[in-house]
Amino acid sequence: MNQNPRSMIIGTGSAAPEKVLTNHDLEKMVDTSDQWIRERTGIERRHILEEGKTNSDLAKLAAERALKSAELKASDLDCIILGTITPDLSFPSTSAIVQAKIKAFNAAVFDISAACSGFLYGLTLADSMIASGLYKNILVIGSEVLSRMTDWEDRATCVLFGDAAGAAVIAASDGERGVLSTYMKSDGRLGNLLHCPGGGVSHPASHETVDQRLHYIKMEGNKVFKHAVRTMVDAAVHGLDLAGVRSDKIDLLITHQANKRIIDAVAQRLELPDEKVFINLYEYGNTSAATIPLAMDEALRKGRLNKGDLCLMVAFGGGFTWASALVRM
Numbered sequence: 001m002n003q004n005p006r007s008m009i010i011g012t013g014s015a016a017p018e019k020v021l022t023n024h025d026l027e028k029m030v031d032t033s034d035q036w037i038r039e040r041t042g043i044e045r046r047h048i049l050e051e052g053k054t055n056s057d058l059a060k061l062a063a064e065r066a067l068k069s070a071e072l073k074a075s076d077l078d079c080i081i082l083g084t085i086t087p088d089l090s091f092p093s094t095s096a097i098v099q100a101k102i103k104a105f106n107a108a109v110f111d112i113s114a115a116c117s118g119f120l121y122g123l124t125l126a127d128s129m130i131a132s133g134l135y136k137n138i139l140v141i142g143s144e145v146l147s148r149m150t151d152w153e154d155r156a157t158c159v160l161f162g163d164a165a166g167a168a169v170i171a172a173s174d175g176e177r178g179v180l181s182t183y184m185k186s187d188g189r190l191g192n193l194l195h196c197p198g199g200g201v202s203h204p205a206s207h208e209t210v211d212q213r214l215h216y217i218k219m220e221g222n223k224v225f226k227h228a229v230r231t232m233v234d235a236a237v238h239g240l241d242l243a244g245v246r247s248d249k250i251d252l253l254i255t256h257q258a259n260k261r262i263i264d265a266v267a268q269r270l271e272l273p274d275e276k277v278f279i280n281l282y283e284y285g286n287t288s289a290a291t292i293p294l295a296m297d298e299a300l301r302k303g304r305l306n307k308g309d310l311c312l313m314v315a316f317g318g319g320f321t322w323a324s325a326l327v328r329m
């Protein structure tokens, strides 16, 4: 008999900046149209962090809301895992900065760089750490300020991304509810299809790298699209198989929110009707690691996800990375 405790999500929270950038605003910035963006992506607006604020500010808000919903104090946390590709600094980690801001001084902290899969990678680790019996309360955060890495002159990418943070508190389960399966996968051969070449030690910041616009997201959208559908279906199928659950048992599918056409294709392959698929990319665009916890928090607050529901979360991102988690809420 398996003596390891199962983990469960005991609280969620999220935060998005107040400032909104609509498709019509973008029409004034690059050669695009509201119609093209809606038809090709499903996105209508995105939230942009104000100057002077940073990733850890958004993450702090989401973290405090998750702690409140879990009815825990920051001092109850023994670990903080934060997924991001837009850290405040190269180092220390953004999780360390959040730790200081929320005063979670009993926690070990680290960041995960798995792009849009960052939250589900974090949830997978948290689940294993809880199962080990060594950790009790783990805060998993996905938080991004992609607007600061977006090339606002590149219409192929600047219409897609937004800023947000989401967080979940993971603790030992009290019974049948909890994380039923997790799955992670990567393929580093495909990294160049979606990446940011500048800023690391390959191309440290210099006048030249700035002139060459190397510090912005570069993406081959068409190729990424195909891999996104393939890998998210792979993650979903493996997650369901690992738990021995059929797709028709799922109450809600939360996929990474990059493009409505990608979400529809994944749902179709899993034979899930629209009412079982959560979509909020109209409002936020692609917020990378923040997408899944933001969507989960919103689904819970809107009553689309309830206690006892079976929720399948799947993500895909740069790396490439992909992951799933099947959770009885």
Ligand SMILES: CC(C)(COP(=O)(O)OP(=O)(O)OC[C@H]1O[C@@H](n2cnc3c(N)ncnc32)[C@H](O)[C@@H]1OP(=O)(O)O)[C@@H](O)C(=O)NCCC(=O)NCCS
Binding pocket: 031, 032, 033, 036, 037, 040, 041, 116, 155, 156, 157, 159, 194, 219, 220, 221, 222, 223, 224, 225, 228, 258, 259, 262, 286, 316, 317, 318
């Ligand atoms: C980016 C994406 C929306 C582009 O949609 P698409 O249907 O593949 O469009 P294409 O890139 O083939 O471009 C089609 C045309 O629209 C144009 N176009 C691209 N962006 C545009 C924009 N914002 N407004 C108007 N036209 C645009 C292209 O220049 C191209 O024009 P051309 O045919 O004259 O060369 C889509 O590929 C996508 O969503 N990819 C995956 C993105 C993703 O998941 N990223 C993150 C993963 S975590």
